[in-house]
Amino acid sequence: MPSTPPPPVPGDDRDWTFVITDGCPDCGFQPLPPAELADVFVKRSTRWRDVLSRTDAAQRPAPTVWSRLEYAGHVRDMLAVLQERVEAMLGQEGPVFADWDGDAKAVELEYWNEDPQQTLAELQRSAAQVGRLLHGVTALGWERSGRRSDGMSFTVATMSQYIAHEMEHHLHDVGA
Template sequence: MVVVREDERAERANRGVAVPPLADEDHVCPECGLSYAQLPAESAVDLIRRVPTAVRDAVAGIPAGAHRWRPGTGAWSVAEYVCHLRDVYAVYTIRLHRARTEDRPVLEPMLNDLRARRFRYNERDVHAVLDELDANTAGFCDEVARVGPDGWARTVTRLPGEERTARWLVRQALHEGQHHLGDIRRLAQAAADGAGPDPD
């Protein structure tokens, strides 16, 4: 998944490039291989429950001094990915609640790079954020449990012409977790290979 930092996004906006579209209902990620159409919502929730532990295990292999290291221009650090995942499960809890209780609510974009900059993701304590990720993931799963059998086809909208189902929200929430877990593991491997910041 390509992460575009705020200054790059602003430059693109000045050239008339819109917010990237949402993944399709039947999206297959070319990088991590997740296939939305083959993933029942119930299976997605079971996998989402495992995300915090998997992220914590991945972070455990990364020296604290490398938590804020960015491997290149426009790339995120471990701290930024963990903060992003924490926010994903908070935002998707609200999105799913709105899908469940409102008629075709219009969702605001997450504006990930703006969040990372304004809320200073790269200055956060990763271990404290991991605890928040635990809580937010549990809250999301609690909200999923409130979706009735007829609720999965309820829809939300975002950009003009974009309409996605409650089922898609759960699949997308899992994709965020699994995909960025892969990003964190790659950063862990880079740190192990000596590609991170020089030790103090």
């Protein structure tokens, strides 16, 4: 694994919130009933095992495209963001979420330098924690809301859909 940072990956400024209701034509994601979301995270986390077992998991396919390892680190951290935001929506009235820059987080945490098996274990642990959290959400809880710093409002259900898409889309990105 390289010890010096690879070139930055260009940011994606597309507004992906359309996937919450419309699904994603790129990866095939379709929105799910809230009650099914808890299990989706755990099931999808197992698909990363083969991805991160590859000998080239840390190699970028192109200089400005994340490696499989970097995508896995991003998904792991998005799951932690989901957990934090769902807990806030369930415990507070209308929380506002600080901006989260996944590209900056990748550089800060040096995803390219991580151990693939440790990243896998952490991703699966985060997915299991999110699954347990979502299994405990009541019918009214799914409608609890919060707002991103850019003004976009989410419910527990729509935030969970958004991150479920994130996980599926990045599995698609790495060919899994």
